[in-house]
Amino acid sequence: MVKESKVKKVTKGKKTAKMEEDFWELRLYVAGNTPKSVAAINNLKKYCAEHLVDKYKLEVIDLLVKPQLAAGDQILAIPTLVRKVPVPIRKIIGDLSNEEKVLVGLNIRPVKK
Amino acid sequence: MPSKSNKTALKASLPKTPTGISGLDEITGGGLPKGRPSLICGEAGSGKTLFSIEFIVRGATEFGEPGVIMTFEEKAEELEMNVTSLGFDLKKLQKESKIRIDHVHIDRTEIEETGEYDLDGLFIRLGYAIDSIGAKRVVLDTIENLFAGLNNLGILRAELRRLFGWLKEKGVTAIITGEKGEGSLTRQGLEEYVSDCVILLDHRVANKISTRLLRIIKYRGSLHGTNEYPFLIDEDGISVLPVTSLQLQGIVSTQKVSSGIPALDNMLGGKGFYRGSSILVSGTAGTGKTSLAAFFANATCLRKERCIYFAFEEPPLQIVRNLQSIGVNLNTHIESGLLQIHSARPTLNGLEMHLAAIHKKVKAFKPRTVILDPITNLVTVGTVSEVKSFLIRLIDFLQGENITVLFTALSLNTVVNEQTDEGVSSLVDVWLQVRDIESNGERNRGMYIMKSRGMKHSNQVREFIITDKGLDLVDVYLGQEGVLIGSAREAQLLSETTGAALRTHALTQKDKEIQRKRMVLEAKISSLQEEFDSVQDQLNKVYVEEDLKKEIMEQNRKQLTQLRTSHNSDHGKRK
Numbered sequence: 075m076v077k078e079s080k081v082k083k084v085t086k087g088k089k090t091a092k093m094e095e096d097f098w099e100l101r102l103y104v105a106g107n108t109p110k111s112v113a114a115i116n117n118l119k120k121y122c123a124e125h126l127v128d129k130y131k132l133e134v135i136d137l138l139v140k141p142q143l144a145a146g147d148q149i150l151a152i153p154t155l156v157r158k159v160p161v162p163i164r165k166i167i168g169d170l171s172n173e174e175k176v177l178v179g180l181n182i183r184p185v186k187k
Numbered sequence: 188m189p190s191k192s193n194k195t196a197l198k199a200s201l202p203k204t205p206t207g208i209s210g211l212d213e214i215t216g217g218g219l220p221k222g223r224p225s226l227i228c229g230e231a232g233s234g235k236t237l238f239s240i241e242f243i244v245r246g247a248t249e250f251g252e253p254g255v256i257m258t259f260e261e262k263a264e265e266l267e268m269n270v271t272s273l274g275f276d277l278k279k280l281q282k283e284s285k286i287r288i289d290h291v292h293i294d295r296t297e298i299e300e301t302g303e304y305d306l307d308g309l310f311i312r313l314g315y316a317i318d319s320i321g322a323k324r325v326v327l328d329t330i331e332n333l334f335a336g337l338n339n340l341g342i343l344r345a346e347l348r349r350l351f352g353w354l355k356e357k358g359v360t361a362i363i364t365g366e367k368g369e370g371s372l373t374r375q376g377l378e379e380y381v382s383d384c385v386i387l388l389d390h391r392v393a394n395k396i397s398t399r400l401l402r403i404i405k406y407r408g409s410l411h412g413t414n415e416y417p418f419l420i421d422e423d424g425i426s427v428l429p430v431t432s433l434q435l436q437g438i439v440s441t442q443k444v445s446s447g448i449p450a451l452d453n454m455l456g457g458k459g460f461y462r463g464s465s466i467l468v469s470g471t472a473g474t475g476k477t478s479l480a481a482f483f484a485n486a487t488c489l490r491k492e493r494c495i496y497f498a499f500e501e502p503p504l505q506i507v508r509n510l511q512s513i514g515v516n517l518n519t520h521i522e523s524g525l526l527q528i529h530s531a532r533p534t535l536n537g538l539e540m541h542l543a544a545i546h547k548k549v550k551a552f553k554p555r556t557v558i559l560d561p562i563t564n565l566v567t568v569g570t571v572s573e574v575k576s577f578l579i580r581l582i583d584f585l586q587g588e589n590i591t592v593l594f595t596a597l598s599l600n601t602v603v604n605e606q607t608d609e610g611v612s613s614l615v616d617v618w619l620q621v622r623d624i625e626s627n628g629e630r631n632r633g634m635y636i637m638k639s640r641g642m643k644h645s646n647q648v649r650e651f652i653i654t655d656k657g658l659d660l661v662d663v664y665l666g667q668e669g670v671l672i673g674s675a676r677e678a679q680l681l682s683e684t685t686g687a688a689l690r691t692h693a694l695t696q697k698d699k700e701i702q703r704k705r706m707v708l709e710a711k712i713s714s715l716q717e718e719f720d721s722v723q724d725q726l727n728k729v730y731v732e733e734d735l736k737k738e739i740m741e742q743n744r745k746q747l748t749q750l751r752t753s754h755n756s757d758h759g760k761r762k
Contacts, residue, residue, distance in 0.1 A: 141315035168302035
């Protein structure tokens with residue numbers, strides 16, 4: 075938490091410069107093409123394109139294809155979004171329909187429109 | 188594993204999966220419902236996790252059914268560590284792909300919920316684990332933890348319902364554990380979803396001694412025992428002990444075994460006890476109950492049969508020493524491996540633990556005779572009715588194995604009719620009573636047979652004596668003064684021998700007198716004979732004289748006649 079708050083403070087001061095150093099490594103676990111999964115992928119892609127331009131790496135994992143990966147990230151619910159970087163690991167489950175919650179959960183400072 | 192004789196007795200109405208937990212399969216008539224989820228609920232520390240792990244391990248090692256443990260509480264390493272003490276090597280089993288442990292970690296702080304979701308991730312993980320080793324058994328321990336990690340109860344409940352349906356579809360036999368809630372079996376009402384088989388584990392403490400209990404609340408489509416069955420957890424896992432065997436069936440033997448005391452055998456119709464019978468020796472303190480028991484043990488070992496002696500009062504060495512003083516050398520039997528003496532204070536653990544310990548030792552040693560000395564001490568750890576139930580189960584078990592069992596019981600009450608001895612008297616086949624008989628300022632032991640099923644037995648009170656050479660029973664003396672025992676009996680016997688000696692002495696005296704009299708009489712007879720002879724002689728002489736006289740007189744007369752005639756002629760001549 076300390077680190078996060080530091081980041082926040084820094085981003086306040088030198089916004090553009092620091093933002094480039096921050097990097098989000100995200101993983102989205104889905105299971106097939108269920109409406110929830112599709113919604114989650116679309117939602118996430120939208121948020122990233124909006125707020126994390128060039129500052130993220132997104133990996134979509136279909137557990138129907140690679141079920142052995144479920145245990146590694148302690149996946150229970152589908153869809154689950156895992157923020158691997160920056161630490162600590164955070165998880166957001168659900169179809170990510172609530173933008174505010176997602177951004178708070180991932181600790182992304184929204185780009186003002 | 189224990190015999191599953193009951194399994195065949197009960198009709199298998201439903202395919203079942205044996206748990207391998209000793210005793211449980213007997214109660215459930217074969218195990219848990221195959222291909223369906225069962226719920227195991229209970230308070231914290233009631234043994235749910237262990238129960239389920241044993242189910243998986245036994246399945247993997249004994250029934251060739253791989254299993255998956257999905258734990259929501261402990262990490263895999265912790266779980267492995269915890270059950271190592273029970274001899275379960277989960278690591279090895281995992282390496283051999285016989286089991287799989289998946290730890291599901293839910294941390295509410297790192298999870299944010301937004302929008303619709305489902306638990307497909309869990310399904311996929313479980314499905315993957317099941318498919319990777321071809322599992323037939325699944326444990327979810329404790330799935331209720333999901334409720335702590337996720338907020339959306341509506342989704343959770345729907346997903347759980349789907350999960351149990353999915354498990355059925357998968358055809359795996361599953362155990363779901365659940366913490367006991369207030370007023371319901373589980374906190375989250377899991378029993379609503381899992382309704383085929385519900386087993387409740389309980390843990391009660393009475394008199395500072397804890398007893399674990401198991402009860403099958405529900406078993407759809409199957410007969411099952413409905414009692415609360417005590418169970419224990421020890422170094423071999425869980426064992427459930429049926430309170431009573433379902434049927435009163437046992438092997439009945441007509442063979443008899445000696446009690447080790449010939450006089451007692453005689454009282455029991457000449458040959459002793461029936462094999463496989465239960466014998467109760469009760470009596471007040473210091474009446475020689477232990478000695479009797481040891482004699483029986485000794486006799487068993489002398490027949491080259493094995494015997495286990497459970498002592499609740501004395502340590503083994505003390506028993507051996509004490510019995511040496513009455514001429515029984517138990518040491519040789521211990522060394523030759525025919526005898527085992529196990530000593531434990533009754534307060535060491537609860538009755539169930541004792542029973543299980545006895546079960547286990549008997550199963551391992553396979554004795555023909557078991558001795559419990561004394562059962563009365565067990566009351567310190569349980570109520571009378573508990574002890575009774577303990578003994579019923581023990582007798583049932585031992586009779587099923589055709590093992591002769593001898594209990595000793597201390598009776599504090601000297602009124603015979605009130606000595607019910609934990610109420611076992613109706614359970615036992617033979618009841619020997621040893622008691623003090625106090626008279627003439629000394630204490631003696633008397634023994635009699637209160638009952639002996641199925642054999643002619645003496646109704647006599649015998650005096651029971653303990654000497655350097657061993658035990659013996661002697662007839663009490665029934666004299667003019669009543670029943671005499673101890674010194675009084677000895678005195679009576681002595682006075683009798685004295686009397687006998689005196690009598691024989693008197694007899695010889697009389698004999699001599701008679702002899703003498705006879706001699707006198709004989710002498711008299713002979714003198715009379717002499718007299719008679721002389722009289723006869725005299726008489727004869729008279730006769731002869733008479734005859735002679737007659738003859739002579741005849742001759743004389745003839746001569747005279749002759750003379751007269753010749754004289755006449757002469758006379759004429761002269762004339």
